[in-house]
Amino acid sequence: MTSNAERYLPPMLADFLAFTLAGDPPAVAQARGELANGVCYTWLELGVLQLEPAAAGEAPTEASASVASVLLSAGVHGDETAPIELLSRLVADIAQGTLRLACRVLVVLGNPAAMRAAQRYVDDDLNRLFCGRHAQLAGGREKARAERLEALTAQFFAQAATLGAAARWHVDMHTAIRSSVFEQFALLPHTAAGPSRAMFDWLAFAHIAAVLLHTAKGTTYTQFTAETFGALACTLELGKVRPFGDNDLSRFTAADNAARALVAGALPPRDGAAMPRVFTVVDQITKHSDAFELLAMGADVPNFTPFAKGTMLARDGTYRYVVERDEERIVFPNPAVKPGLRAALLVIETTSETLAALGA
Ligand SMILES: [Zn+2]
Incomplete structure (x- = not known):
């Protein structure tokens, strides 16, 4: 095998954002495979990609008992571009082996139709349609998308470990239209268990300045994963919206590093990073x-x-x-x-x- 062949990456992994915006599914033979570094990838749907470390690919039931399952989503609002770009780079870095993969990861670019249109949504706000709320709509693109994302998310967590307090995560990344006293903040869905230490440690590591605790159940993507699958789930609001390519990604470094540490299984010990205000x-x-x-x-x-x-x-x-x-x-x-x-x-x-x- 030549070095060129060794470095070859399937287009959907080399640039998952561009591949998703183009809108075509991969050829059947290219929808799944194993990379030189042992990472197994499976394209599940437009904008939805599953990545598994070598061991998990070989013996899913055994390995899934010992590795965390991490859902990373962005683009649930189609015009919130910066985190979409970050996730696309994260996929490429895992595929190239420059970012170690220690977890099962489901990468979700939430609303490709709205991303193509550079709009928050096409027919309905997707992030109000989870927890079955989509069933109350007669039709529309986001209704169909919410149904599909719920099914794929259920499939992902059905194969996840059930043991351990931090075995299942969901980080849903957004950017805000409005300015904020705290530029980067997190929203935690309402759950019976209440907020967890592991999530707050992670948010501190991500330099999130403030956390909003919901006191009623919503119909957001993170409400769905927290409530249905017991995931440690947060919605991140990471600053202002700009068009694709115009984002100053350096402003998102801390959150990006925290997402990468999560998938690499390399979260630092609690190190006195300032806890967010609540x-x-x-x-x-x-x-x-x-x-x-x-x-x-x-x-x-x-x-x-x-x-x-x-x-x-x-x-x-x-x-x-x-x-x-x-x-x-x-x-x-x-x-x-x-x-x-x-x-x-x-x-x-x-x-x-x-x-x-x-x-x-
Ligand atoms: Zn948003």
Whole structure:
């Protein structure tokens, strides 16, 4: 075999983003294989690729008892480009052997149709359609995609280890439209078990400045994996959206390094990296009618902006939202939602009690 042949990578591994944007499935003979470094790859669907270390490929049932299963997703919102580029590079580096693979990994580029259109979504917001919510829609591209991603995700975790507190992970990477008091933050889905020490250690390693704890179940991709498969799941908001190729990827280095350490099985010991500040959802502002107005803030108010007790934040006919606690911070304000939907979340800081309650 020549050195050129040894370095040959299937196009979908060399540039998974470009391959996915092109939109064609691989030839049947190229949909799965084993690389020179022993990594087994399987193309499962447009934008969905499974990678397994050598041992796992040879004896799936035995090996899956001893390695973690890590789902890495990006592009659930099609215009959130930077993390999609990071995942595509991560795939190439695993394939070339420059990044060691110690886990089973499922790489998911969430919404290729929206990625091609450079839009958040085509028909419906994909990240509101999980946990079976897609079944309530009559049709649309994202309905079909959510069904398919749920099935492939279930298949991936069905073969995963069940032992060990950190055997299953899901990191769903996004970028925000709105600026934020904390440029990079994480959202943790609501689970019966509550937040875990392993996840907080990882978020600290990723230099995530703030964590938002949901107190009600949502219909996001991470809610689905946390609730259905017991995965340690987080949604990362990593900063501002730009077109493909225009992203300053250096701003995402810490999160990228943390994702790479996770798949390489090389998470550092707890090293005193600053823990994120923690905020817990305490209320929401609901839009009731087209008369709805957000008050006391500009249209571009950053996420996590604090407001003092007594401040009126919204008005809609006879409905008022007035800050009741000493300080409440607004997250994801959006007065343009349809009447009946959430127009903002309100959070309060709960850092000390949350960190104190984490298990060992
Ligand atoms: Zn997003």
